[in-house]
Amino acid sequence: GVSYAVQTDVFEGPFDLLLHLILRDEVDLYEISLSRIVDEFLAHLDGVAAALDLELTTEFLVIAATLVDLKARRLLPGPVDVEVDEELALFEQRDLLLARLIEAKTFRDAGNALEHLAQAAGRSWPRTAGLEERFLALAPDLLAGVTPPDVHAAWLRVSAPAPPPPRVALDHVQPVKVTMEEAVQDLVSRLPGAGQLTFRALTEGLSERIEIIVRFLAVLELYKQGLIDIGQAITFGDLEVTWVGEEGSVLAGMDTYDG
Amino acid sequence: MASEAARAAEAILMVADEPVEPQLLAQLLEISPARVDELCEELAAAYQAEDRGFVLARVAGGWRFRSHPDLAPYVERFVLDGQPSRLSPAALETLAIVAYKQPVSRAQVAVIRGVNADAVVRTLCQRGYVEEVGRDPGPGQAILYGTSRLFLERLGVDSLADLPPLGDFVPGAEVVEALERGLGADDT
Amino acid sequence: MASEAARAAEAILMVADEPVEPQLLAQLLEISPARVDELCEELAAAYQAEDRGFVLARVAGGWRFRSHPDLAPYVERFVLDGQPSRLSPAALETLAIVAYKQPVSRAQVAVIRGVNADAVVRTLCQRGYVEEVGRDPGPGQAILYGTSRLFLERLGVDSLADLPPLGDFVPGAEVVEALERGLGADDT
Numbered sequence: 111g112v113s114y115a116v117q118t119d120v121f122e123g124p125f126d127l128l129l130h131l132i133l134r135d136e137v138d139l140y141e142i143s144l145s146r147i148v149d150e151f152l153a154h155l156d157g158v159a160a161a162l163d164l165e166l167t168t169e170f171l172v173i174a175a176t177l178v179d180l181k182a183r184r185l186l187p188g189p190v191d192v193e194v195d196e197e198l199a200l201f202e203q204r205d206l207l208l209a210r211l212i213e214a215k216t217f218r219d220a221g222n223a224l225e226h227l228a229q230a231a232g233r234s235w236p237r238t239a240g241l242e243e244r245f246l247a248l249a250p251d252l253l254a255g256v257t258p259p260d261v262h263a264a265w266l267r268v269s270a271p272a273p274p275p276p277r278v279a280l281d282h283v284q285p286v287k288v289t290m291e292e293a294v295q296d297l298v299s300r301l302p303g304a305g306q307l308t309f310r311a312l313t314e315g316l317s318e319r320i321e322i323i324v325r326f327l328a329v330l331e332l333y334k335q336g337l338i339d340i341g342q343a344i345t346f347g348d349l350e351v352t353w354v355g356e357e358g359s360v361l362a363g364m365d366t367y368d369g
Numbered sequence: 370m371a372s373e374a375a376r377a378a379e380a381i382l383m384v385a386d387e388p389v390e391p392q393l394l395a396q397l398l399e400i401s402p403a404r405v406d407e408l409c410e411e412l413a414a415a416y417q418a419e420d421r422g423f424v425l426a427r428v429a430g431g432w433r434f435r436s437h438p439d440l441a442p443y444v445e446r447f448v449l450d451g452q453p454s455r456l457s458p459a460a461l462e463t464l465a466i467v468a469y470k471q472p473v474s475r476a477q478v479a480v481i482r483g484v485n486a487d488a489v490v491r492t493l494c495q496r497g498y499v500e501e502v503g504r505d506p507g508p509g510q511a512i513l514y515g516t517s518r519l520f521l522e523r524l525g526v527d528s529l530a531d532l533p534p535l536g537d538f539v540p541g542a543e544v545v546e547a548l549e550r551g552l553g554a555d556d557t
Numbered sequence: 558m559a560s561e562a563a564r565a566a567e568a569i570l571m572v573a574d575e576p577v578e579p580q581l582l583a584q585l586l587e588i589s590p591a592r593v594d595e596l597c598e599e600l601a602a603a604y605q606a607e608d609r610g611f612v613l614a615r616v617a618g619g620w621r622f623r624s625h626p627d628l629a630p631y632v633e634r635f636v637l638d639g640q641p642s643r644l645s646p647a648a649l650e651t652l653a654i655v656a657y658k659q660p661v662s663r664a665q666v667a668v669i670r671g672v673n674a675d676a677v678v679r680t681l682c683q684r685g686y687v688e689e690v691g692r693d694p695g696p697g698q699a700i701l702y703g704t705s706r707l708f709l710e711r712l713g714v715d716s717l718a719d720l721p722p723l724g725d726f727v728p729g730a731e732v733v734e735a736l737e738r739g740l741g742a743d744d745t
Contacts, residue, residue, distance in 0.1 A: 122458070122459040122462075122482070122484055123482060123483040123484025124483050124484075125482065125483035125484075126483075126484075128551070131551070132547055132548055132550075132551035133544065133547060133548075140547075140550075142547055142550045142551045143550070143553075144550070144551065144552060144553030147551045147552075165485055166484065166485075169483060169484060173483075177552075180552060180553045181553065183553075204552050204553070204554060205554075207552060208548055208549060208552055208554065210481075210483065211548050211552075212539070212540055212545060212548065213481055214462075214481065214482060214483065215540050215544065215548075216535065216538045216539050216540065217462050217465045217466050217469070217481060217482075217538070218458070218461075218462045218465075219538040219540070220462075220465035220468075220469060220533075220535060220538040221458070221461030221462040221463075221464060221465035222461065223465075223533055223537075223538065224461060224464060224465055224468065224524060224532075225455070225456065225461050227524040227525060227526065227532075228523050228524050228525075230438070230525065231522075231523060231524055231525025231526075232523070233438035233441040234424065234426070234435045234436050234437065234438045234441070234525070235435060235436045235444050235448060235572040236387075236433055236434070236435050236522070236572070237382075237383070237385075237386070237423075237433065237434040237435065237571050237572060237622075238386045238572070238574055238679060239383075239384070239386065239573065239574045239575075239621075239622070240384060240385075240386040240574070240679070240680075240683045241384050241636060241683065242384060242623050242624065244629075245384065245629075245632055245633065245636050246683070246684070246685075248633055248636045248637065249636050249640060249684065250637075250640070250642040250643070251711060252641070252642075252643060252644045252648070252684055252686070253644070253686065253708070253711040253712065254643070254711075255643070256644065256649065256711070256712065257712065257713075258712050258713075258714055258719065258720050258721060259721060260649065261649070261652065261653045261656055261712065261720060261721075262653070262720060262721035264646070264649040264650045264652070264653035265650075265653035265654065265656070265657050265723070267646075267650060268650045268653065268654060268669055268670055269669070371607070371608040371609070371610070375610065376608065376609065376610030376625065376627070376628055377610060377628050377631035378610065379609055379610030379611050379624075379625075379628075380610040380611060380624035380625055380628035380631055380632055381624070381628075381631055381632060381635045381639075383610070383611045383622055383623065383624045384623075384624050384632055384635070385635070385639075386676075386679060386680075386683070387676065389639070393635075393638075393639050396638065397631060397634050397635055397638065397639060398631070415607075419559070419603075419607075420559040420564065421559070421564065421567055422559070422563070422564035422565060422566065422567030422568035422569075422571070423567050423568060423571040434571055435571070435572075436568035436569070436571050436572050437564065437567075437568055439564070440564055440565050440568035440569075443565040443568060443569060443585055443586065444565075444568050444569055444572055446585055447569045447572070447573070447577075447581075447585055448572060491671065494671050494672050494673075495667040495668060495671060495672065495673060496667075496673055497667075497672060497673020497675065498673075500672060517673075519673060519676075
């Protein structure tokens with residue numbers, strides 16, 4: 111893994127690195143394995159720590175700990191020695207990490223699309239010539255009533271030292287008691303009767319961001335199983351979730367998520 | 370014979386240095402905003418039909434004369450400043466988060482990106498793509514950010530509603546499955 | 558079908574802030590100055606024939622687009638009703654930075670203010686309160702701005718020394734560093 115360390119500084123945080131390790135071009139998407147990802151992720155940690163950015167290092171460590179837990183779970187011979195609660199908690203963490211990776215990837219691709227728009231628009235320049243001289247005399251004197259002390263006060267306003275930035279803590283978003291299975295059960299109990307509901311309606315009453323992400327993952331799971339359709343009529347419009355499955359056909363693939 | 374209103378619109382747009390909203394043109398020309406849009410669309414179509422080297426574009430909520438994109442190779446050589454430098458991938462990702470989730474705080478951006486966003490947001494503010502749009506009513510009163518009019522102009526779109534829907538960028542099944550495998554969720 | 562040279566001339570003249578000399582156009586379009594004048598005369602005649610609200614005029618410094626004199630009443634209305642009649646707090650802050658930190662580039666103003674200042678500096682220049690005073694010797698050769706004679710007159714002072722002194726404020730390390738680098742808005 112030594113050869114990776116030199117590239118570490120190009121990764122903007124742990125999600126960036128994980129997405130790179132999992133989705134990089136030269137890897138067959140069907141040959142990805144957790145063991146390999148964990149090894150490579152850890153290989154990068156040295157480089158991150160060497161950058162002496164404590165905050166960044168912590169972010170990488172939190173993700174690395176989750177990955178190592180997941181890998182350790184795999185090395186065990188069976189479920190015999192494992193506390194059920196611990197195992198569930200671990201898989202919740204994995205699902206949350208997955209949801210956050212999906213979200214990060216979504217916005218990364220959206221960012222690239224914005225860049226393409228900007229590139230295309232950048233081939234055209236706006237007219238900025240402004241008022242011709244003969245009209246300038248008519249324009250109101252913008253400095254009417256402005257005094258030297260006003261200018262000085264404006265300078266003091268902009269040059270005042272900024273207040274220290276608030277500390278950003280990522281750890282407060284972790285522990286929420288919700289599982290994928292509960293989220294899927296809730297969807298399955300509501301959607302067939304309602305036919306169609308917005309994602310907003312499906313997440314009503316949920317205040318924690320992570321609960322909403324898990325709910326979103328549950329929607330994705332049902333979508334993958336062909337039980338629902340997802341649509342969005344307009345940009346920024348509500349996500350519309352439509353039930354297209356049969357009532358008895360549920361939960362076939364749920365073992366994917368509860369381990 | 371061109372209408373007086375169309376000619377007046379051309380004259381005003383020629384001295385404007387930012388997009389002129391139809392409401393303002395309507396007030397100055399004493400016609401309705403809808404009629405302003407019609408007139409400007411007709412003018413834009415005429416310039417296109419005449420194969421002019423400029424366009425009249427509806428961007429960032431108003432009308433503005435711009436050079437025709439075809440002629441970028443010539444204009445590039447003329448314009449001293451050139452186009453603004455490109456944004457880094459981190460800045461683009463952050464810009465997308467602000468564009469689609471606004472109003473949004475730096476902390477919220479950081480949660481999505483998994484990394485502190487202060488420096489990137491500061492850069493985007495200096496570049497003018499992002500601006501403060503309010504304060505979170507909750508404790509701490511975090512500054513909330515949104516995209517600016519300049520952002521719309523740089524992207525060449527009229528309003529946020531003209532951006533591609535975020536749903537277009539949700540990864541496909543193959544990618545989601547790859548991510549699941551990467552986290553060991555495939556065969557437990 | 559309009560010729561490429563004519564279209565390129567239209568594009569360049571549309572984005573030019575000042576009259577463009579035929580020699581410069583000739584160089585950019587790779588044709589002779591005489592041919593440039595011919596082309597521009599043909600364009601001017603076409604606009605007239607089409608009864609456009611703008612003209613392409615040959616003035617002292619070269620060719621420029623301007624509003625048609627017939628339509629001056631509308632443009633006057635635009636100047637009076639469509640333009641801000643006083644400086645916004647943001648514009649005043651930008652002006653203060655130019656006054657106290659001159660010579661200063663737009664990028665430096667953006668770093669100090671934390672927001673893009675291009676449009677405000679353009680307006681201040683246009684109104685004659687701020688003017689170009691040189692070029693940064695560093696890479697990019699950014700335009701440097703300073704306040705004008707008119708600025709002092711309007712404030713009722715004889716010289717910059719009559720403004721209240723800067724005070725003993727010490728700017729943050731980040732601002733100082735950015736100023737020393739000359740730029741620094743683009744590298745996050």
